[in-house]
Amino acid sequence: MSAEVPTPQPEKPPARSRVVRSNRRQVLLFAALTVILTVATVWGGRIWLRNSETLIFAVGDGNGVEARFAARLAAVLNNTNSRLRLKIVPSGDSTKALAEFDRRQADLAVLRTDTKVPPRARALAILEHDVLLLISPGSKKIKSLADLKKRKIAVLADGDNSAAFVRNLLEISDSSDAASRVQMAPPDSTLDKLFASGGYGAVIAIAHASTIVKDKRFEQYAKRGGFTLNAIDESKALARRNPGISEETLATGVLSSSPALPDDDLDTIGLQWLLVTQSRMSSTTAGDLARTIYENKAELALEDGFASRIEPADTDKDAFVVAHPGAAEYINDETKSFMDRYSDLLYLGAAALSVIGSIFAGIYTKVTRIAPEKASELATAILDIGERMEHATSQDALDALQDELEAILRGAVIGLRDGTISSDGLDTFKLGYEFVRDEIAMRRESLKRRAGHDDNVVIVKTAQSA
Structure with missing residues (x-):
């Protein structure tokens, strides 16, 4: 088995x-x-x-350019995962929208620079330019503003405030016949109809610069040769006198390429559409909003061309509407470092x-953490070896104790190296090791003498008796 x-x-x-x-x-x-x-x-x-923040955008007519631009901006903010959100509040007309903005009931609004600017309004961006087209019937030119004042004027524009703007521009007093001399053209009016009536000596059309480029009616009018487009030579003087007015230049052929209309660069005046916010808005919020607008211009443009050429707000301190510090910081320093x-x-x-x-x-x-064993705690094991030495009656027993002592020493050295034994009480360990080591040596010599002289052996003190 x-x-x-x-x-x-x-x-x-x-x-x-x-x-x-x-x-x-x-x-x-x-x-x-x-x-x-x-x-x-x-x-x-x-x-x-970056917690979500909702901004109130006051607009005029719910179907007007302001409301449609606000809707585009709201969609862009949502699509770009911005922390900003818009709440669009229609007010009926632009005047009421600005009144709500002035009462701090709205954070954002759109204004044209011929309106009264709320004192706390700060610009974020220039959304659009309106240009003034001075048109006379047939080949009759208008030589100056003084000549224009003598004529009955029809104003082709959106909003009744355009007629008031023309009266202020020409410095026509609020006399009884002022309203009859400068009138808003009836809805759906055309140049042909206005001049055919014979009642108007001039037409002032105020239109978005981005819109008139796409309007093919001017090319049709130019081919019939039924009107003259006049320059406003006093444009620089008017811009200096009225801070809300800007100098504009109509490039050759911008209204019609064949025939060219105008046939040469033409000086005129214009107005700006500004997106404004409250001065109290934080720079972080204004900067985030400005960055979203400037980096997503194509998505913000309306079908008719409004806001298709968004420009940075004027950051000069003497600007008509001062730029918000947050927007100005972004405009002046678009390339920020990583830090x-x-x-x-x-x-x-x-x-x-x-x-x-x-x-x-x-x-x-x-x-x-498993705390390292203190070196002083190993002294107990060493002294235990010393106590057991009393019962060691042979060299083999002493060799076993000697090996055990050396094992403790070896473990202590390794433990000090790898961190499992701390150096606390190292002096005590060293003293105990040397004491027991010397006693083992003395016990070994004692056993040797006893083996040779049994009658004269003197037993040494053990660690226990010590």
């Missing part, structure tokens, strides 16, 4: 090795958790800093990393 060979059991790793591996795993775990929580904190802080753009997140990340790292270091040190 064959004897079964016992299967050797796998040796268990020393306790000290298990401690080292456990501590290393904990260090890696805490390091990973520190990074994960830091990233989560920074991301949460970014979301908190400028993300410095807040980096500072937040560094602070979060410091705090979270300190917390985990404290947890690791005080709670979860």
Whole structure:
């Protein structure tokens, strides 16, 4: 009958090795958790800093250019995942919309520079230019504004305030016949109808610069040769006298290419459509809104051309409507460095990393880490060897004790190297080791003498008697 060979059991790793591996795993775990929580904190802080904000946009007619532009802007903000949202509030007409803005019931509004500008309005962008076209019947030219004042004028424009603008421009007093001399043209009027009646000596058309380029009616009028487009030579003087007025130039052929209308660059005047916000709006919000507008111009343009050439607001301090500081900061410094753009997140990340790292270091040190054994605690095992030396009556027993003592010393050296044993009480350990080592040597000599002289052997003191 064959004897079964016992299967050797796998040796268990020393306790000290298990401690080292456990501590290393904990260090890696805490390091990973520190990074994960830091990233989560920074991301949460970014979301908190970029929390959603709803802005009220006051517009006039619900179907007018202001309302349609506001709707486009709201869609762009939503599509670009901006933190900003718009609430569009129709007010009936532009005057009422600006009144709500002036009463701080709205954050955004659109105004034309011939209107009364609310004192707290700050510009974000120039949405559109309106140009003034001075037209006379047939080949009759208008030589000056003084000549224009003598004529009955029809104003082709959207909104009744355009007639008031022309009266102020020509400095026509509010006399009884002022309204009859400068009248708004009837709806759906054309140049042919206005001049055919014989009652008007001039027509002033105020239209969006982006719209008249697409209007084919001027080309049809030019082919019939039924009117003359006049320059306003006093445009510079008018712009200096009226800050809301801008100098404009109509390029050759901009209204009609064949025949060319005008046949040469023509000086005239114009007005600007501004997107304005409250001066109290934060620079961050204004900057975010300005960046969205300037980076998405194509999506903001309306079908008829309005807002198809959005321009930066005038950042000069003497501008007619001062630019909002947040918009001015973006306009003047579009290319920010990485540090400028993300410095807040980096500072937040560094602070979060410091705090979270300190917390985990404290947890690791005080709670979860397997603390290293103090060197002084090993002295107890050494003294125990000294006590057992009393019962050692042979050289073999002393050799076993000697091996055990050396094993403790070897373990202490390894433990000090890998961190499982601290240096606390190292002097006590050293003193105990040297004491027991010397006693083993003395006991060994004593046994040798006893083996040779049994009657004269003097037993040395053991660690226990010591």
